[in-house]
Amino acid sequence: MWSTSLSLLALLGSTLAIPNPKISSIRRPGWRPNARRRDLPTDSTDTSSSSPTTTAPKHNIWNSLSNDEAADVIGFLHSRDDLNLTAVEDAGAWDNTILVVDLLAPNKTDALSYMDGEGEKPDRWAIASMLFGATEEPYAQDWVVGPIPITNNSVYYPYTFGTHAPDAKIRVYDIDDHYSLFTDTALEMKDVINDLLNATIENDDDLGSTFDIWGIDPLWHETDENGNDRVIDWVGFWRIPETLQMNHGSINFDGETLLPQGLYMQFDITGRDSSKWFLMGILYGDEYYQSVDEFRSAWKASSFEKYTPNMPGKWINTDQTGKKLCLEEEAPPMSVQPGGQRFKVDEDNKYVEWMDFTFYLTFTRDTGMRLYDIRYKGQRIIYELGLQEAIAHYAGNDPVQSGTSYMDTYYGFGPYAFSQVPGYDMPLYAYCVNTSFHASEISRSHRCGISIFESDLNHPIQRHSTSSYVSVTKGIALTVRSISTVGNYDYNFDYNFYMDGTIETIVRASGYIQSAYYAKNDEYGYHIHDGLSGSMHDHALNYKVDFDILGTNNTLVKHVIEPITKEYKWFNGTRNTMHMVRKEVESEDDGKMNWSANSQEQVIVVNKDAPNKYGEPRGYKIMPSRGGAGMHLTITNSTNLLNSAGFATHAYYVTKQKDSELRASNAWNDYDTANPLVNFDKFFDGENLVQEDLVMWFNLGMHHVPHTGDLPNTVFTTAQGGMVLTPHNYLLSDPSRQSSQQIRIDYDDGEVGDVYTFDSQQATGQVDLTQISWDPTTYGGDVAVRKFPYDPQNPYADTESIV
Template sequence: MKFSSSLLLVGFVLHANDVLSAPNPDPKAAWVRQSRARKAVSKIGKRWSNGTSAQLPVTSCSENNYTQILAPKVNVWGGLTDVEAASVTQWLFAQPEFNLTVSDDAGEWDNTILLVELMHPNKTDVLNYLDNAGPVPDRYAHVVLDHRACEEPYYEDILVGPIESYGIKNGTTRWEPLQYPYTRKTAGRVRNLDADADADDTLYSQWIYKISATISDITLDLWGGTALGLDNDTLSIWGIDPLWQDDGRVVRWDAFWSNTVDNFDTQTLLPLGLYFRSDVTGRDPSQWKFEGWYYNGLFYETTEAFRSAYYTPGFAKLGANVEGDWARTDQIGPVIPLDTASPPASITPSGARFAVDAESKWIQWMDFSFFVGYQRDTGLSLWDIRYKGERVLYELGLQEALAHYAGQDPLQSGTAYLDSYYGFGPYAFELVKGYDCPAYATYLNTSFYVSETTHTHLNSLCLFEYTASYPLQRHSTSNYVSVTKNTYFTIRSVSTVGNYDYMFSYSFYMDGSINVEVRASGYIQSAYYANNGEYGYKIHDNLSGSMHDHVLNFKADFDIQGINNTVAVVNQVPVSATYPWSKGKARNTMKLEKSYIETEESSRLFWGPNSATQYSVINKDAVNKYGEYRGYRISPSLGAIHLTVEDSSNLANAARWANHDIQVTKQHDTEPRAAHAYNNQDVHNPPINFDAFFNGENLTQTDLVLWLNLGMHHIPHTGDLPNTVFSTAHAGFSFSPLNYLDGDPSRQTVNQVRIDYGGGNVSAVETFGQEQGSCAVEYSPVEVDLWGYKGDVVVRKFPFDPNNPYYETDAIV
């Protein structure tokens, strides 16, 4: 869950020489904006650097140094350098028309910089560079300004550049409104509904706490606490996201929650069942309107009506949800037999079997190679993915994540989080070695530009090989058995957005397939149980698991043997057919129906019933030696869902991408993203309305983009307490070669065995030239290495002061 507040944008650059750091594991929920809250993130420029493999003392098997290589091209998606980000910031402060204030000095009526990050170059320019020996595309900064020094505050996207490697190009650098990537043509501007919404600002000090004070006697009687904005508050108040935006009005619903009593992030498990509605249109609190209370299934239009009912004999007072061990993630209960013994651990006897250019963020594993990008809104993305030297995907990465709730109360009913508003990039915290990833993995850093400073998160990406618990291939006969190890390569990050931890894994396999997987853990946003039986299970004393859909959208820009591709559809269908050999008798059987997605009028699709429909991206101009079109098949692996809610009242036009499973459009440089981070600020007329991408264009042998949804229909149960677990909350899809090669490419691996046998004896063991790597194992508990988990390292960027770093760790707000 997230708090609908002015959570500021962050921008990213990628860099190879950052100081290592990690976040303090304090509560990180965006709704904790009272005494324990820290100021919201203001602006970030992202960098990336190589960390080190986990190094356990005297354990030689942990020495896992990757091979260092040089990328064949410049990483044009790698982000702004340290110097570039600092110079853009300095240049922006020198432009009088922006009237900017340094973040540390800014209030709710000042203009500030929210985002400074690299603007990804257009695909047409990049392909000219990669494939045609053209020039490296000019570099520009994508900047978002927060204009609050006005009665109608707004965000403004602008483009700044060109930028040279040493920073701003004096005399030639200009800024212009950034409009071309958006369907809404308002010079890159969208209103800011949260300009006064921080805990210390007008919304709380002059509105929320004043409303709460009018019933402080009731809250004391019900729960023994108050929410008045004081250090000794025992209650918190936060509400829906996005705000209701119907009929030209801005309406919010807020609810009371118990505060946590220790360091555990349990507040989303502690609803109290009391809600109030207010109209907060405009910036003048004197014009705002309180519109009523909702409690135990009844709505009271005034505080007087609620108070009168409350003090009437027989009024039903509902119990509180109170924190306890049931909500904490530490070990409780009897220890499971043998569980104190160390579990199995993996090693890399020959060291890392992949290669990395840390400066250019280019990675090679077996026959795969790709560049890494990282952005504020969506975190990790992969670019120019090649297999056996040929590009199969130009871009693969997250676009948006939606968590749409439902319930009998107005808060659950009114909540539909669009998580790119908060950003996946800034909350990709340090990974825990041996738990999030194998201890032997190669760990990489991400850094972000915030409040004229640069923070670095240590070890927030990991790269590793892993051998699955099942083989890739096997076959037995009466005289031999053949088995191939299933070893794959993964790049992974975890982003903690509010109460949920999202684990993103991109994995590559010996057979040429690529898997994308998302897992979700963390604290659920729960509902108060009263009257909520149709929307969730009762999971604790006064607690309901609030039903919700997680839908995450990914962009897959395929280039199969060139940019001109087609989507093929193959359906397995039941038929009754006669054959020349059936003597006129019909046979009940099945066959294939083949077709193509020809235009955008028919390109918004669902996975077929019984998993009988296959979609693939092919090139009709490229056939294998048997005359079949070469391509890649797209398959759901688990949890490939779309949004259950139809025409959402909360979202209107802000998430039209969520309504189907798989959608295909013609590639345009003007349509790089399915969503905008501020779509929730104007849901009826958002910066990007995905519906506008579909205008009937021809999709036959042209440059195509697939927009794929995955996720979970989540109905929390008692097993989600205290946290949802990764083992059940996961979803994914895979891309696999379809007639792309003349056979199974995994036959090239030597990591297979054939055992010839007969008569009770083995006559031969063929290992195909495997090297028997070895290492000395002296096992040490991985926890020994976890004491290096640190806070952020900060370097000031305005004024630029790279020689005086300091430690400071901020929570998510």
Template sequence: MIFPIGLFAFILLLRSSLAVPRVESTAWKRISKSKPQQRTDSWLTTVCVNNHAATITAPKQNVWNSLTDTETAAVTQWLFAQSDLNLTKTSAAGDWDNTVLLVELMYPNKTNALTYIDQNGPEPARFAHVVIAHRASVNPYYADILVGPLPVQNGTTQWENLEYPYTRKTQGRVRNLEASENKLTEWLFTITGSISDITLELWNGTAFGLQNDTISLAGISPFWQDDGRIIGWYTFSNLPTGEFDSASLLPLGLSFKVDITGRDPSEWKLEGWLYNNVFYENTHVFRAAFNSPDFVKLGANVDGSWTSTDQQGPILPRDTSYPPAPVAPTGSRYSVDGEQKYVTWMDFSFYLGFSRDTGLTLYDVRFKGDRILYELGLQEALAHYAGIDPVTSGTAYLDSFSGFGLDSFELLKGYDCPVYATYLNSSAYISETSVPYLNNICLFEFDADFPIQRHTSTKYASSTKNVYFTVRSVSTVGNYDYLFSYSFFLDGSISVEVRASGYIHGAFYAQNDDFGYRIHDYLSGSMHDHVLNFKADFDILGEDNTVQFIRVVPVNRSFTWSGNKARNTMMLERSFLENEDSSRFNWDPNSATQVLVVNTNKKTKFGEFPGYRIAPYTGTAHLTVQDSSNLVNSAQWAGYDLQVTKQHDTEPRSAHPYNLEDVYDPPINFDTFFDGENLTQTDLVVWFNLGMHHLPHTGDLPNTVFTTAHSGIQFIPSNFLSSDASRQTVNQVRVEYSNGNASILKAFGQDNLTCHLDFVPAEIDLSGYRGEPAPNL
């Protein structure tokens, strides 16, 4: 079989020598040395743990909420009744039939959404975004169409080509290079089967496309699209012999090149073989060389215990005891409208949206009632490889083609998120069915391993718990699992983080040290860049904002008090981003420049501009490759850390899931967004990139781990409030002491814990885990 190898490529304690008894009161309390406080066992009589979030009603309808099952079914039925679409059910479709690939909500544009939310205008009409694979043609294409308004009604519901969100005006169409997938698979196995004698001698295996095959194929993405020809490269890999998903660790070092232009298999051509960095122009030449006495036969990557993710080796000391377990002793402290997917925590509130292509997105994010962000979410993810062989060199995955929402499966409670988290569902359109994705979004509070504030003087020590709130989902795209976390903090800051784990896409080791470490017998940890693009539509105290730069620069300067003698020091330089001609930039070395989104029309009483600072949290990256031969114009968002544009309803996305189908003229070419528009006090969108330059090493076997494959960014209040907002929390303490004794303890209103903690062990019951959903065909 042919395996598509997808993107893989992500309580600081207050210590004292004194035993300070627990304080039951919220006021000042003097501590008696002679009679420490005692607590009876009556507190064990009540169980207070409640994992369910408080239920609330959203202030407005969630205009970004997914289509209901009823709406999806009605749209699907309506589509099949349109004779001009000539649709066939997916289960019965072949390479020359038209099918429906997607039915989901078409998000309203910002103008209409804010008219409803901020001005109590009419609720935006609901429309369905539909994608149809038109394959009943010698020139197949994908078509984006708009169906509505909903609900479906005869005479009012119509469909039209969806063009406005895309930069190329071609009736919402982009060519389909996968239309003949079934025929292509058959044809490729005629090639691999024709050298079965060679594969048997090299690896004792065959690739006929049969159940008993021991060898698979993996190809480049995207196809090369030069000079009007469609060129593919394919490479052989061993199939896993065990139960683990390890095919991407088992390349065998033999590749072949094909020209698959057009839909007629009789016109497709095998254009050569590559082995041990020697290119053979046809099978005859390759076979002759193989049978020659001086032909060098390389080894093979063979499956074994080294690819297993199960426990191996001696058990770590005391590891069989339960590890520390997080608990929520008095239940959830956040509220959710599950139907509307509206969430509040402390002074934050937001709505959730979920789509096939990009998964989880946050909308109308507010802090203390003021909108900070209209929209915050993933746009696209790129894994761009480099290598000595054409398959590794020719690989640059854009993963929204697979779908981050479509690949967002059920979370493992107690592992992906705390046991006490609240879990939400989503749905996806698969084969004429709205399929429920259960428990694939989680919400939870967590106490960080350090306080948010502390200070110790000669008279007292104070410390404040750093409790934060996270919304999380995990998408498994091909070989890699991406863990997305949006976290909110008591000081008003917000973080966006992505972590990656899974099997790397290894290359066959053949003296290719310039492109990666040798990490196993015949395996190179092929170098690659992960770049994930996000959209942050800021609305700081209104829609009109400006980007301000605060630079720390070295200076040689004299002062009135320095006697005209210059001193080497540093100072601030302030400037503003004026237009889109200079709005694509990278983080400065030494973090010397602060980037802020401010509202210059809303000065503080001290004359400063309120706003939010954008800062790298950990390990950000942009694409190393310049003018990529693989991507051409299809991922122009990847070359910078930060890019700022004027918001337009007609530019909702930086990427399109089918950009790889036409890399020279993709549906969305992000470069066209930058046309010199003024960026001073206008509605701004910041497009930022997270990622990592991944050079896999032996520690990536069997899987890359979340601890190191980690990238994040923070949005931090800057002159936005009069003081630190985290002072409002009661989860803090101040201890006064003198003469070596703690004398006064001040708490600030925490509820007394007078109930039994219902301990849930780390090994919770996961027997009901459903994993990947599947439609009822």
């Protein structure tokens, strides 16, 4: 539930529901095949005592599946003989299993009929992703299941309505475990490895405790001389950080992605017969060898060039190091909430009210938190706002870096939205939202996966001073935050709401970079440690914003500031000046766009049928606000992503809203990027965009060329991007004038005459810090409940990460 004061069973009874990462049998074989688990205590923080409540005007029809609903769907699917499903706990690579169960959002037409009028509440439907391994050509497939709760009238069928692939199927080429192929090959050349990588490898145990072997994502496809498709995997050696003994146990700092060893192996893993898999070649020092014997022979030659080993050490640790800064050990400034919480929550419906904003919150396995039915001053301005996909596209002189283009919804943002740390990730007074997800027939819950809090921006939203008065208004914002650690990167997602009607979407990135070996990589990054190069990469995170400005009939306009040479009646000759040109984006044929040079275009979604009293169409402007806003992929026609990256080629897009175009991507596109389940480019089919229901898709991100300051971790300071959605001729004046949190001081000749505080209350008295303190020993991990067979009475602690 939303308050973390609930008991463990209550926490699991009706929490937000979201699926988890793929089961181990379909994870990338080389990507940490043995995920670590740790049992953790529950979190006992109580944030409920000062939490005002409200009642949502309508049920949250986007609310995630409950534990009971997920169990109901899973049990129903297992009862269908034609699916031939095996319980995940008992399954192997040759079985059919359920990967993920999540809510299928209702069609917008049905949702608006209910939310805006007297229409019936839409039926709830689930989308179930299943892996069919009991075939020579395994595949993943999305199925629609419902209505739920399950009855005799419930049905199931492939989700063809929302995909571009026949029968909503996508081939899976790495369902079988190839890791033993990697390790067997490594042991064949252990003498070479021991010398070049400064290791002592004699057997499987030595190898497994020293190195992980993993590589490209997604897999490559090549055509052989006979025209047959071959599935290719390139993998590299990554050193496992050493184990350090702590006061109460041990720790491995998670710096494996800083420890590439510069040795790579290429394999053909076509088909399911492991006897036909084989080593194609070995790469070291930019030299390619077609066999272990050829590599060993070259190594023995006196002319063979050896490179500096990339070894672990304190340099990968994130603990405090170096000389203590002056006064830095003193407690720093902190935020308090002297009057208690100033927003209201309907816990059951995940509905929030703050000042003139209201919205519903939900959470998905693939993309984490999303917002629906965002209203300002009682009018819906946005139907849906949420992340669609996050690409991290690398480049380098070695095949692993060149072949890595993560599409992170494959791993999922929901599963790794771990508990936030009070006082660090969020203010101590933040309101906690627990989140859950259903995958691999287990439901897991993150305690405090989302935080909601109000804060002072430490700058005013308005000020003006003259020789006789000064007027200042506090800058206050409401933040909805989630943090997901997807592998090596920690993504901080914020939605900020401001007093002037503005909404800002922000993403920040920290964590460990995925680096490259330094040898011959100068063209792709800086030499940042003894054997290390920063591996250049682009982050492109795509968001969907479905605007409804005073209704669903909207138009995207561009008000362009252009230089002009112009004659005026009041001037003799011409003047070099500028003017504004109004343009409309009339068709999806023109729906792929980049931000203009010098930011000379104002991009606005307006309702032409709803002008203000001065005849100007009312609307919301969208514009980059910080960091790498608007970044899209540098690489064109990506060899890795093929037909799966259409949403990342431009800064922003506009399409006509269609219920069949729910997502810009699909988590399973990673399996076969040439033949994706969702191909964003196919959204653009020439539809009219003038006074239609419009959806904008924008990218946030950054071009990241890591430098020494990224060691051991990238910092949020510069690794961030933001987009502002702000009223534009929407109201007749600045709505922040409604705020009481302002002051006007009248003065003359150095003496204050009048002070106006507009009935705002100034905090008085003393702050009892014990009331907002937090005990770090209560920090907890995930709680899990098995779904098949359903066992809701026996939850257990279970936290699992990718690395």
